[in-house]
Amino acid sequence: MSISPAAPEGARTAPLVETTGIEIIAESERTARPRDLFWPWFAANVSVFGMSYGSYLLGFGISFWQATIVAVIGIVLSFALCGLVAIAGKRGSAPTMVLSRAAFGVHGQKVPGIISWLTSIGWETSLAISAVLATATVFEILGIGAGSAVTVIAALAIAALIVGASVLGYHTIMKLQSILTWATGAMTIVFMILTIPHIDLAAVMSAPSGPPQAMIGALVMVMTGFGLGWINISADWSRYQKRSASDGSIILWNTIGGAAAPVVLVIFGLLLAGSDPALNTAIESDPIGALITILPLWALVPFWIVAVLTLVSGAVLGIYSSGLTLISLGIRIPRPAAAAVDGVILTAGTIWVAFFAQNFIGPFQSFLITLGVPIAAWAGILIADVLSRRADYDEQALFDPKGRYGSIDWISVGTMVVASVIGWGLVVNSFAEDAPWNNWQGYLLEPLGLGTFVEDPAGAYWDGNWAYANIGVLFALVFGFAVTWFARRSRIRAQERTA
Incomplete structure (x- = not known):
């Protein structure tokens, strides 16, 4: 049984429920x-959750100005990379993980496809968890309720919103995002105005500067937390673009939409976290809830509603795309059903973390870095593939393992595996106590003289400025791009000559 490579011509315009799956x-x-x-990119990234990254950046032991430089460069660059991947959507009119078959082969693509699915599931679950925790905090402050019942009800209600919009599909999501952009943007500005009195510039500027290696570590965290966290779904939102659309315009609008709000939010978050050590600490366990507590009582409910909607907005993009990725892996179900399946996983994950996880930010950042390595390797490979091609994709061949893209491209698969193995050896689990399942990383640091693992009765740790720079992510991105750019150009030219 094969998946039809093309949607029927003359299909109804903007249906209530999008039935198009991974076909062209x-x-x-x-x-x-x-x-x-x-x-979609602005609405998904205007969330106040972005302000919590101010606390995360300062955790690297860098100054306000160092963190600001890191935030601007990391956010803009990572969303520009998303824009490069989005070009593929315009050229091939298919989801990202289907277009990636041109680089990895029709069956070889399942390797990065599984990683992409796990990444999307993790991202959307983390956003849903933030919304649930914020809801519980607001209800407790208002005296409406607290405890397990509130958490469960909040988790189910938020999951229903996310899954409902995702099941309806592309056209509904695009309309909702355009509305949410104005509402959430306006309320975020109100939040910033109300919390300006909490800023203590003297305290913010008193933070000492950190070494360059700490800035690199912070840069990696920002890139994986923003653009690289979305890069595996970038083409999903550009596949409805006209063929005549400019590549440069697609990159520009992806970058502006994704980066505009986070740059402002992270810098403002730096000001808040640097002003209040207690707030800085509280953000670790409940990012949104901690920020909400510094608002006047009258502003809690309207801000809570908007904060939850912004988190839901981001999760909707994740669920929609994870459903497409699930289908691309060979699961033969309709797109709405795929979104519903991922919604069940999201709900279960949200309830589990809300009840049993002692710390939110630790496992979250550990997760980001771990999956960030193979995703960065895949991104480098696909970006090099996109920039090397001079013609549109062979749409039929994207679904035919006997076509020009073949079944498995061993150069791409091998490049991703090698980049990931080396990359994981160059990153460490900074949250060993909260995420002990990730303590296997960093195995190349000592052999390369980049760090030393110290067994301490008070808690094991890595010693050395490079140990926490997490350069494995940047290595994977550059290595994947460089190998593909030089090793696959002749193969890409041969594919295009057989058109």
Whole structure:
């Protein structure tokens, strides 16, 4: 049984429920313009959750100005990389993980596909958890309720919102995101105005500067937390673009939509976290709830509603795309059903973390770095593949293992495996106590003289400035790009000559 490579021409316009799965979008439905990409990316990243990254950055022991430089460079660069991947969506009119078959082969693509699915599931679950924790905090402050019942009800209600929008699909999501952009953007500005009195510039500026290696570690965290966290779904939102759309415009609107809000939010978060050590500590266990507590009582409910909607907005993008990825792995179910399946996983994961996890940020950052290595390797490979191609994709061959893209491209698969193995050896689990399952990383640091593992009765740790720089992520990205750029160019030219 094979999946149809093309959607029927003349399909109904903007249906209530999008039934199109991983097949090629019909020409009649490709009506989107580059500037339309602003709405989903802005709405998904205008969340106040971005302010919590101010606390995370300062945790690397760097100053306000160092953290600001890191935030601007990391956020803009990572979303520009998303824009490069989004070009593939315009050229091939298919989801990201289907277009990636051109680089990895029709069956070889399942290797990065599984990693992508896990990444999307993890991201959407973390956003849902933040929304649930924020809800529990607000209800407790208002005296409405507290405890397990509130947590369960909040988890089910938030999961229902996320899954409902994801099941409806692309057209509904695009409309909702354009509305949420204005509402959430306005309320975020109100939050910033109300919390300006909490800023203590003298305290913020008193933080000492850290070494360059700490800035690199912070840069990696920002890139994986923002653009690289979305890069595996970038083409999902550009596949409805007209073929005549400019590549440069697609990159521009992806970058502006994704980076505009986070740059402002993270810098403001740096000001808040640097002003209040207690707030800085509270963000570790409940990022949104901690920020909400510094608001006046009258602003809690409206801000809570908007904060939850922004988190839901980001999770919707994740669930929608994880459903497409699930289908691309060979699961033969309709797209709405795939989104529903991932929704069940999200709900279960959210309830488990809300009840049993003692710390939120530790496992979250550990998760980001671990999956960030193979995702960075895949991104480097796909970006090099996209930039090397001079023609649109062979749409039929994306679904045929006997076509020009083949079944498995061993160069790409091997490059991703090697980049990941080396990359994992160059990152460490900074949260060994909260995420002990990740303590296997960093095995190349001591052999390369980049760090020393110290067994201490008070708690084991890594010694050395490079140990916590997590350069494995950057290595995987650059290595994947460089190998593909030089080793696969002749193969790409041969594929295009057989058109």
